[in-house]
Amino acid sequence: MTMNVRTLCLGFLSTGEASGYEIKKGIEDGMFSHFIDASFGSIYPALTQLTAEGLLTVRAEEQTGKPDKKVYAITENGRKALARAISVLPAKDKFKSEFLFQMLLHQFITPDVMLAAIDKQLNDLRQDLARIAECRCSEQPHAGARFVADYGEAVLTASVRCLEEKRRELVRQTAAQAAE
Amino acid sequence: MTMNVRTLCLGFLSTGEASGYEIKKGIEDGMFSHFIDASFGSIYPALTQLTAEGLLTVRAEEQTGKPDKKVYAITENGRKALARAISVLPAKDKFKSEFLFQMLLHQFITPDVMLAAIDKQLNDLRQDLARIAECRCSEQPHAGARFVADYGEAVLTASVRCLEEKRRELVRQTAAQAAE
DNA sequence: TTGACACTATATCAGTTCGATATATATCGG
DNA sequence: CCGATATATATCGAACTGATATAGTGTCAA
Known part of the structure; x- marks a missing residue:
């Protein structure tokens, strides 16, 4: 393609x-x-x-x-x-995330920087979800539009859920360490 | 960043x-x-x-x-x-997908091309999932590695589920149209 | 045994794309 | 009237990809 x-x-x-x-x-x-x-x-x-x-x-x-x-x-x-x-087999999806790069190398950043990054990411994801919902209403929803909207929504919702759990975990750990 | x-x-x-x-x-x-x-x-x-x-x-x-x-x-x-x-707020994730471009413009391709694209995409996603599982076993799983593995797994699993449903839907529709 | 293929390893380069910037017009609020 | 914002086109350096070149080594079948 x-x-x-x-x-x-x-x-x-x-x-x-x-x-x-x-x-x-x-x-x-x-x-x-x-x-x-x-x-x-x-x-x-x-x-x-x-x-x-x-x-x-x-x-x-x-x-x-x-x-x-x-x-x-x-x-x-x-x-x-x-x-x-x-009309050709599509190339593999490409995904670039500075956020996950940061999370993988979390030992180089402070917990507050990490929390700020997570919150920014959650915000970005929620904005994307809102935009999809908006597209659903404004554009006439032919089959192709519904396909990509459903797909995008599924992926973003899963991301948000995973991140929310990770965030709770981090807050819990940080509080536990501060209590020591 | x-x-x-x-x-x-x-x-x-x-x-x-x-x-x-x-x-x-x-x-x-x-x-x-x-x-x-x-x-x-x-x-x-x-x-x-x-x-x-x-x-x-x-x-x-x-x-x-x-x-x-x-x-x-x-x-x-x-x-x-x-x-x-x-140690800077990360830029927004970037996602490029020829596959979704194809699905959005599905009226320009034939159903068999569409089905082949979906199958390729499912295959790509499952390979990625397998690679994450492999990383989990081989590398020593520090907190950062677990974070990105969990996140990746959540996203890919959601993608696969959504796509499998879309595939079933497409097969059903194509069969119905062929029966006319 | 030799030729094809695959793997390891480094390097270069044309073509594509991004991000920033320049330029111009117009609207609106202070 | 000034500055900010939006519309609109265009250009250009810097970054990156994907292909290609080069070269040594291993394997395996014809």
Whole structure:
């Protein structure tokens, strides 16, 4: 699967036309955000390239009260390229966590730093859960959206539960050591 | 948190000396693998740089039956730099999944491609679970290792359960449509 | 015995992506 | 009127991946 920013843009635009800015925001806030991210520095060049290849069309749109924008739309060739790119066995998921790195090397940090990290992590996870719930309400829930929402919710809920237990354990231990 | 390959190497070497090759293998097979990855192309330059800065020491070791290797060990300054790097609030977790991208855009793929993708994903998840169980047995389980193992196991188990249900649902639907 | 393959080991490099920054326009609150 | 925030596009250095090169050693079947 050729999973790069190009394919991501094609995927996003398969649901409707949008500008580079709107793609970035849409990826951050919508269903894509659970498992993908992309920066302006990769989106804008990708859109220019895809347009040059005839997989997208551009249209300059003047706006009142906002800067003008370039609205991109997917072409028939673009849809074919998208279908081709995602009809391959997917690569393995990639997960990067500074938090777990910190937890594994906990002997190098103080208990209060550790507790702060856990609380931050719990907060991040709960925000993600809230965003999924929001997507469920706002977007029309076709089968694909329901799939990724259910999957994301299952994973995040399990993470929160595990972390809450770990947190209780840590507080208990710290209190016990302070009592000595 | 300055979480880059440099910090990763310092973290790995905090548990004992190793060569660049051993670091790569250790990251792939051990506890680090659940939440981090790094390539030779980033590890080797990082080790050279860290050594030049006095955070590591090198020692050439001749081997019989294998090519010679450069064994790196962390210095006192290296431990300090590591402690400094991980005593900061961690950045948010990053999760990339081609699989979920495919599932979100399921209308562009055929049911058999979808089923193959789900089976591959289930297989990947189960392999990860097996690796965690293996780490639990082989490595001496200090608190940090138990933390990341429990966390990883909770997340992966939830993923597998969710996916198994989704798979059953899909098979049921496909059979129903074929019967029409 | 030789050729294919796999493992150990280090190194480099093109291509991709991130994160920061620059630039511009417009709205809104103080 | 100033500063903050939002919309919008673009660029660029730094970091990282994935592929490739190089080289020594072991194994195993044809």
